[in-house]
Amino acid sequence: MKLAVLAVVAGLLLSGCSDIGDNDLKRLALPVAGSDRSHTMWNVWLGAWIAVLVVFLLVFGLMVYAMIRYRRRSADEVPVQIRYNLPIEALYTFAPVIIVAVFFFHTVTSQNEMLEKVKNPDxxxxxxxxxxxxxxxxxxxxxxxxxxxxxxxxxxxxxxxxxxxxxxxxxxxxxxxxxxxxxxxxxxxxxxxxxxxxxxxxxxxxxxxxxxxxxxxxxxxxxxxxxxxxxxxxxxxxxxxxxxxxxxxxxxxxxxxxxxxxxxxxxxxxxx
Known part of the structure; x- marks a missing residue:
């Protein structure tokens, strides 16, 4: 659920971006698109930025949470030393696998679209x-x-x-x-x-x-x-x-x- 929320937030933050945007920021550092195949690659590029932003928000959020939740509250107090956390370890194990699998799927489908032949080229x-x-x-x-x-x-x-x-x-x-x-x-x-x-x-x-x-x-x-x-x-x-x-x-x-x-x-x- 949290990942879904982060994905929505990331999507909203990048919703104003376009491969024909009038500045480099809106195009996410790509040049203005110039071919009929450009939009396919743009979707992969935009998806990569969304994934990066989701991972950044998640990791940064966990860091801030850990610093606040487990901070030292007095001079003599030693914060709780957690030896393991099963949900976090499961997240760090399966999330990268899911991300790589999604990237692989979209890379293959986009590659097929980019390389699709025209029946009778001009x-x-x-x-x-x-x-x-x-x-x-x-x-x-x-x-x-x-x-x-x-x-x-x-x-x-x-x-x-x-x-x-x-x-x-x-x-x-x-x-x-x-x-x-x-x-x-x-x-x-x-x-x-x-x-x-x-x-x-x-x-x-x-x-x-x-x-x-x-x-x-x-x-x-x-x-x-x-x-x-x-x-x-x-x-x-x-x-x-x-x-x-x-x-x-x-x-x-x-x-x-x-x-x-x-x-x-x-x-x-x-x-x-």
Whole structure:
């Protein structure tokens, strides 16, 4: 009963929070949500905060109760020394098990929702993560008469990823060298880019803007420079960007890994 009361109190304290709140406090330190999958992860994040607040109120309350109930009341009095307390010991044993079980359940269900596939995604982007740059191949896009085009950059001049707002995108993640991790904080999602394996996920950007993506896996010497910009724009601006890439001759698939071993701006090799 007490746990239920604490949960209600914690829920009330956090009821004004939102993944699209106008300040960091309301978003509980997360960025403003930017995809259709963000709300699922937000629910897990909010639930974790509620659990933390419940545990804090419970433990702090017990500490204050013990200090008042069993305090020394006179100079010569020795407070009662309790050797054990079965209800408290049972609480400390079973409560963590219940908390972990609840977290596990919601983590699995949320993961399934985050990774749910779109039957016919509007766009497909192949993400190539290599030391130490990103390449984005836009596959079978109508704006270029079905010809694939790509964006590519260097650690000195990071590449850009362009996405149309409110249209579904399938990301296929590949790596020619080591494990990287594709992460855009506003999407509340990241996934490892593993050599020899194609990882994939679907997502729909829900608000326009320019975001910063990065590699979230320690991948080598210049891991910190492995960033990229994400432009979520209107469909017209997205198509115009693909046409621009086509006119610039950026068609087919980029060399990617062959160019990735030279650290731009430093005139040295990143191999070894």
């Amino acid at each position: 766009h497909t982007v192949e993400v190539v993560g290599s030391k130490w740059q990103w390449a984005f191949n836009y596959l079978d896009e109508g704006a270029t008469q079905g010809e694939d085009v790509y964006d590519i950059g260097t650690p000195e001049e990071p590449t850009e990823l362009w996405l149309p707002v409110d249209e579904s995108v399938r990301f296929n993640l590949i790596s020619p060298d080591v494990i990287h991790s594709f992460w855009v904080p506003e999407f509340y999602f990241k996934m490892d880019v593993v050599p020899g394996k194609i990882n994939t996920f679907d997502m729909t950007p829900t608000r326009e803007g320019v975001f910063t993506g990065r590699c979230a896996e320690l991948c080598g010497l210049y891991h910190s420079r492995m960033i990229f910009k994400v432009h979520v724009v209107s469909k017209a601006d997205y198509d115009a960007h693909l046409v621009k890439l086509e006119k610039a001759g950026q068609t087919g698939a980029p060399k990617g890994a062959e160019e990735a071993h030279t650290i731009a701006g430093l005139n040295e090799s990143g191999e070894g």
